[in-house]
Amino acid sequence: MINRFKLLPIPALVWIICLLFVNCKPKTQDQNPIQVQPEDSWIQLFNGKDIDDWTVKIHHYEVGDNFGDTFRVEDGLIKVRYDKYEGDFNGRYGHLYYNTPYSHYHLSMEYRFSDPWYDSAPGYTLLNSGLMFHSQDPRTMPKEQDWPISVEMQFLAEVNEGEERPTGNMCSPGTDVVFEGKVDPRHCISSTSKTYKPDEWVKAELIVHGDSLVTHIINGEKVLEYTHPQIGGGVANRYDERIKIDGKPLKEGFIALQSEGQPIEFRDIKLKVLEH
Structure with missing residues (x-):
């Protein structure tokens, strides 16, 4: 039998071999390319200029009504302020x-x-705020949901000098978590963080793995973990x-900054999506 490949010039033979490899490549690889983000890929949630990518919901008001300019952008910061409020605070908790x-x-x-x-807000709101996560969509909240x-x-x-008041704690409005191996009935679980002065910038980090593991980090130290x-x-x-379907796992949700009577400022808000 004649070996036909010997009759072909070298460049033509190389071309045929390459063509065979291309034709054998799985079609799914072309149709569904996998895009992996770099490890250092952070998404800036706050652009330092406006809150156009954010939605306000304040108790007693319809979604989108930023009553009293509660959430505003000044000096490159998201600020929570109440200088345009009048009368009693009246439970106007906002997110x-x-x-x-x-x-x-x-x-x-x-x-x-x-x-x-x-000062007409509940006493527990003094030097108290927070970040909500795995939250329901604000558009699913009735006007009077608090x-x-x-x-x-x-x-x-810190409220009183020398008294411990850790930050980075866990609270659970309408939710439960598993702490130390069992569903914990407490509304709030304290972290092991240090106590910080009110005017001190504090770095807070949250690592969330769907409805599995959640880790709280304050100024680089792990202070709380639950599942x-x-x-x-x-x-x-x-x-x-x-x-509100009790027992339903919270696999995902919205992130929200809180207002509950205490002025606070936020900056450098960023997020990295993790593989799962």
């Missing part, structure tokens, strides 16, 4: 939601408290009954 929900991610931000506290069904990374600062966030518990009121 500023980033418009994209996330599931597995590493969130990093900085905060510091400011003056003056709105707190979103979510998990909160709570921020606190299996899920719908349940109390505290949230006047919600849509169709939303």
Whole structure:
């Protein structure tokens, strides 16, 4: 038998071999290319200029109504202020939601408290704020729902000099978490963080793996860890009954900055999506 490849010039033979390899490549690789983000790929959630990518929901007001200019951008910061409020605070708890929900991610931000506290707000709100995550969509909240069904990374600062008041705690409006191997009935679980002065910038990080592991980090130190966030518990009121399905795992949700009577400032809010 004649070996036909010997009759072909070398360049033509190389061309045929390359063509065979191209034709054998799986079609799915062309149709569904996998795009992997670099390890250092951070998404800036706050552009330092405006909150156009965010949505406000304040108790007693319709979604989108930023009553009293509660959430505003000044000096490159997101600021929570009450100088345009009049009369009693009247439970006007508010939240500023980033418009994209996330599931597995590493969130990093900085905060510091400011003056003056709105003194008709409940006493526990003094030097108290937080970050909500795995939250329900604000558009699913009735006008009179006070707190979103979510998990909160709570921020606190020193009230009385020398008294411990850790920050980076966990609170659970309308939710439950598993802590030390069992569902914990407490609304809030304290972290092991240090106590910080009100005017000190504090770096808070949150590492969330869907409905699995959640880690709180304050100024580079791990201060709290728990698992299996899920719908349940109390505290949230006047919600849509169709939303609160107790026992349902919280695999993803919205991220929101809190206003509850205490002025606070936020900066350098960024997020890295994690593989899962």
